[in-house]
Amino acid sequence: MNKFDISVQTLRRLPDYLNYLHGIAKKEGYISATSIAAALNLNNVQVRKDLAYVSNAGRPRKGYPIEVLIKDLESFLGYHDVDSAVIVGAGHLGKALLHYSGFQAYGLKILAAFDNNEKILSEEKSGSIFHIDRMKEICSELKPKIGIIAVPAQAAQQVCDLLTECGVKAIWNFAPVHIAVSNNILVVNENMAAHLAMLSIHLRRPLEQSADKEINL
């Protein structure tokens, strides 16, 4: 299994496996994919496939040594090598991301957000939103690996260039526009409208065809 081929669907389940294993009282022994599947109400073939991305400690008829599997999951999820990010744009979306609690399950940390809107800056109380003029200075100290673009489409490329100058290695782009980056930078484009459209199209599916009533994006 090449871990870079992992799907978002599998990634969604990994923190659940980790939570479950952390909750087990006796961690000396082994645990089977079947037991994990039963506890989490999942298919055991799925669990086996998911864990194959993460660990090669599984043994036939024994399962996984619990302590090793916990370490492998933590290491895969980056618990020992926390990736940090900064957000540009502290409007509704930027603030939603800044305050989103789900990132810590993946060992991710949002360090700060930047904006040039005086109203946003003056109303700010959390201490984590700064004027964009201070971005280079603050980033040279915090050294974030990831830059998150949460500005309107027309400002996205300019913000992307600024993030690149600040040394980020990857961009998570929420602006509904294509951005150009230099060769060694990874870009992940997020398109929330396409997700809602996916739901909308499945909604028009005739009832007898609706095999999946749950879609995970």
Place this chain on the structure above:
Amino acid sequence: MNKFDISVQTLRRLPDYLNYLHGIAKKEGYISATSIAAALNLNNVQVRKDLAYVSNAGRPRKGYPIEVLIKDLESFLGYHDVDSAVIVGAGHLGKALLHYSGFQAYGLKILAAFDNNEKILSEEKSGSIFHIDRMKEICSELKPKIGIIAVPAQAAQQVCDLLTECGVKAIWNFAPVHIAVSNNILVVNENMAAHLAMLSIHLRRPLEQSADKEINL
């Protein structure tokens, strides 16, 4: 091609095709997938595959009749059968979704948001955020097809039940928790943390392995 097998990646490109076709001056003739691909800087095999989900009007060596392709794209994207949604939770995320401009490219309309937080309600100026106590009354009038859950995890199931009572046919769930629904309701779970984790994992990929420098989610 079964249109329900369409991927989010294809869905992302459909509005681009439509925009491009709308911009063509002479709409009487035919257009080839190759021309569309060249204009949008895409691979022509990809364009052919994408359009196969949407239209069967393509002819060998001629391409697609432009006017028919526009109609097929508009119909696929739901322009003639606009789906409407309401949001529950008007915190940062709810407001970000309420003000997001990308939905109209897919013929989607966010009608209103609901919250029980007096501070949010008193500061509201857009006229589209209402007290959750008015939800049944307002929904019985607006008849939204989609309910969007943008509340904290612990409130998600209760909100989901309320949306179901209001008659929505699908739920778009942003709360990082599994929700139970009755049989004929479609659920799409959104997990932004898993998306950021995907980026984080690819960031640790050795440089020589980084074939994809762009990921579309």
